[in-house]
Structure formats: structure tokens, C-alpha cells
Amino acid sequence: MTSPPPLAPSAAPHTAETVAVVGAGSIGIAWAVVFASAGVRVRMHETDVRVRDCALDEVASMLTDLSDAGLLSEAVVRVMTRVTISTTLEEAVDGADFVQECVIEDIEVKRDLFAQLDRLTERRVVLASSTSTIIASLFAEDLPGRERCLVVHPANPPYFLRVAEVVPAPFTSPDAIAKATELLTRVDITPIVLHREIEGFAFNRLQGAVLREAYRLVRDGVISPVDVDTLVREGLGLRWSVIGPFTTSELNTRGGLRRHAEVIGPVYARIGVERGSDNPWTTETIENVASHIEQRLPHATWEENVHERDRAMIRLASLLRHFDNPLAAPASVATSPM
Numbered sequence: 001m002t003s004p005p006p007l008a009p010s011a012a013p014h015t016a017e018t019v020a021v022v023g024a025g026s027i028g029i030a031w032a033v034v035f036a037s038a039g040v041r042v043r044m045h046e047t048d049v050r051v052r053d054c055a056l057d058e059v060a061s062m063l064t065d066l067s068d069a070g071l072l073s074e075a076v077v078r079v080m081t082r083v084t085i086s087t088t089l090e091e092a093v094d095g096a097d098f099v100q101e102c103v104i105e106d107i108e109v110k111r112d113l114f115a116q117l118d119r120l121t122e123r124r125v126v127l128a129s130s131t132s133t134i135i136a137s138l139f140a141e142d143l144p145g146r147e148r149c150l151v152v153h154p155a156n157p158p159y160f161l162r163v164a165e166v167v168p169a170p171f172t173s174p175d176a177i178a179k180a181t182e183l184l185t186r187v188d189i190t191p192i193v194l195h196r197e198i199e200g201f202a203f204n205r206l207q208g209a210v211l212r213e214a215y216r217l218v219r220d221g222v223i224s225p226v227d228v229d230t231l232v233r234e235g236l237g238l239r240w241s242v243i244g245p246f247t248t249s250e251l252n253t254r255g256g257l258r259r260h261a262e263v264i265g266p267v268y269a270r271i272g273v274e275r276g277s278d279n280p281w282t283t284e285t286i287e288n289v290a291s292h293i294e295q296r297l298p299h300a301t302w303e304e305n306v307h308e309r310d311r312a313m314i315r316l317a318s319l320l321r322h323f324d325n326p327l328a329a330p331a332s333v334a335t336s337p338m
């Protein structure tokens with residue numbers, strides 16, 4: 001293992017200077033890129049020798065792509081001096097302030113690994129799992145050091161989708177949450193802290209809602225799979241890259257989100273019942289959402305807010321004008337039932 005150069009002392013106390021990344025699959029590589037390119041030392045560990053042998057090259061290759069696109073502030077070789085990979089877990093976590101677990105989505109594997117991490121690291125070290133769906137209570141509850149365990153679920157890949165869910169268990173300490181959000185903020189990832197554990201967290205529940213309906217629409221012969229992708233890619237996805245669904249409701253309807261809920265709410269409620277989910281939006285929830293949206297986008301300036309959205313969309317359209325998307329299939333023109 002090569003020794004990384006010393007880093008400048010951090011201004012804040014308790015900031016993680018060294019992160020152990022356990023598992024060097026797609027998410028482990030991506031976290032290594034995020035942390036190292038933001039000045040944090042990364043010590044990786046991977047059990048599969050073939051994956052381990054390629055890991056550093058993969059990190060360097062992704063850093064090179066980012067550098068070629070002008071997205072890296074240092075030379076790739078300089079960033080790579082901060083990344084090492086170890087054959088043993090002990091070596092990887094030695095001296096680490098924070099562990100980001102990125103092994104396969106298997107509860108037993110995670111349970112076993114967290115037990116090892118709890119034994120091998122000091123209590124000040126935060127143990128975070130990248131898991132997409134499994135709550136920390138299911139793999140850390142019985143550990144003596146469970147108060148420093150939580151989920152930090154990245155969007156994939158985190159060097160482009162710069163947001164991560166922080167999901168504490170009931171036993172996670174405020175200190176561990178603070179350390180996780182501090183580290184994420186420092187490496188330019190926006191932390192979204194969930195108020196309580198829930199399977200699938202919020203990201204995959206939102207994604208799951210879209211996928212559930214997409215599969216049903218295809219199953220029922222309403223639309224082709226290609227056209228589902230096109231509708232989201234060219235429509236909802238493009239809009240959601242500028243404003244989220246609640247802000248969309250606020251700005252798409254004269255009268256704002258409350259009016260939107262009045263007009264469209266019953267339609268969505270009927271579709272919900274048709275889909276076996278009788279869960280209409282309550283007045284209380286609509287009020288809660290509207291008041292939060294209005295703190296950022298006062299209803300009194302609705303016209304200006306709409307113009308602001310349009311200006312943002314126009315800037316995005318201008319950036320995308322010359323983007324020839326190799327993955328975009330043209331929409332299908334149905335001439336016969338699918």
C-alpha cells in the first residue's frame with residue numbers, strides 16, 4: 001500500500017480526513033472518486049481479487065473522464081495519490097475516520113461486515129452503509145457501537161447525481177448524523193436526512209412509484225417501453241432536473257399548489273383507487289407542502305417564479321442543444337396493438 005501525502009489540517013474539529021470504502025464495485029469506485037477528488041484520503045478494500053486488481057485503474061479512468069470534461073480541479077495523478085487499496089479490512093480501516101460500506105445488497109453480508117467494522121474501529125468512527133433499501137436497524141441493532149451506524153445512500157453515480165440520503169436508525173447518535181452530513185457537504189453532495197427509517201428510503205420509493213405505474217402501463221398495452229423512457233427522459237426528467245414535483249405543481253397551475261391539488265387531486269385519487277391504493281392527499285398534507293414551497297417561492301410572486309422556471313429551462317435547453325444522446329431511442333409510432 002502506498003502512503004498518501006499529508007493533507008492540510010482541517011478547520012473544523014471532527015472532520016473526516018480519511019474514509020475507508022469497503023467494496024470496490026460500481027458504488028465503491030464512485031465513492032472513491034467523489035471523496036478523493038474533494039481532497040479526502042480513501043482506503044479501499046475488496047474481497048474479490050479480480051475486482052481488487054482493477055479498482056485503482058477504474059478510479060483513475062473515471063477521474064480522467066471527469067478531468068477531460070473540466071470537472072476536476074487537480075491533475076488525476078495528484079488525486080490518485082490519495083487512493084489506496086488493501087487486501088485486508090483491518091488495513092483499510094486503520095486510521096480511517098469514516099467507513100463507507102459498499103458491498104453487495106445482502107443483509108447477512110452487511111450484518112457480518114458491520115460486526116467486524118464495529119470490532120475493528122474506534123467508537124468515534126462513523127460506519128455508513130450505501131445500501132439502497134435495507135434499514136440500519138436490520139444489520140446494526142445488536143452491535144455494541146450501534147450509535148455510530150447509519151445509512152448513507154448515494155444516487156448512482158454520485159459524481160453526477162450529487163445527493164445522498166442519510167437514514168439514521170432510532171439508535172444512531174446525533175453526532176454520527178452530524179459527521180455524515182458534514183462529510184457529504186464537504187465533498188459537494190447534498191445530504192437529505194430522513195426523519196425515520198423506512199424500507200427503500202425516499203429515493204427508491206419515489207422511483208418505485210414511477211416504475212410501478214410504468215410496468216402497469218406497459219402490461220396493460222397502453223404504451224411501449226421505449227415510449228415510457230422517452231416520456232420520462234424528454235418530459236418529466238428534464239423538468240425534474242430543474243424543479244421537483246411539488247414545485248412543478250405550484251408553478252404549473254395558476255392558483256399554485258393548493259389549486260393544483262383541488263383540480264388534479266381527485267383525478268390522482270381515482271387513479272390510486274383503480275391501482276388498489278386508496279390514499280388521497282389530505283388537506284393537512286397539502287397545507288404542509290404548500291407552506292414549505294411558499295417559503296422559497298412566495299405565491300405573491302407566482303408570475304415571476306414561473307418566468308424563473310422558464311429561464312432555467314431555457315438555459316438547460318441551450319446547454320443540451322449540442323448533446324447527441326447515444327442512449328436515446330426514438331419514440332415508437334404504434335401502428336398496431338403492442
Ligand SMILES: NC(=O)c1ccc[n+]([C@@H]2O[C@H](COP(=O)([O-])OP(=O)(O)OC[C@H]3O[C@@H](n4cnc5c(N)ncnc54)[C@H](O)[C@@H]3O)[C@@H](O)[C@H]2O)c1
Pocket residue numbers: 022023024025026027028045046047048051101102103104105106109113130131132133153154155156
Ligand atoms: N448500483 C446502484 O445503482 C446503487 C445505488 C445506490 C446504492 N447502491 C448500494 O451500494 C451497494 C453496492 O452496490 P454495487 O452496485 O456497487 O454492487 P457491486 O456488486 O457492483 O459491488 C459490490 C462489491 O462488494 C464486494 N464485496 C462483497 N462482500 C465484501 C466484503 N465482505 N468485503 C469487501 N468487499 C466485498 C464484491 O466483491 C463486489 O465487488 C449495495 O448495497 C447497493 O444496494 C447501489
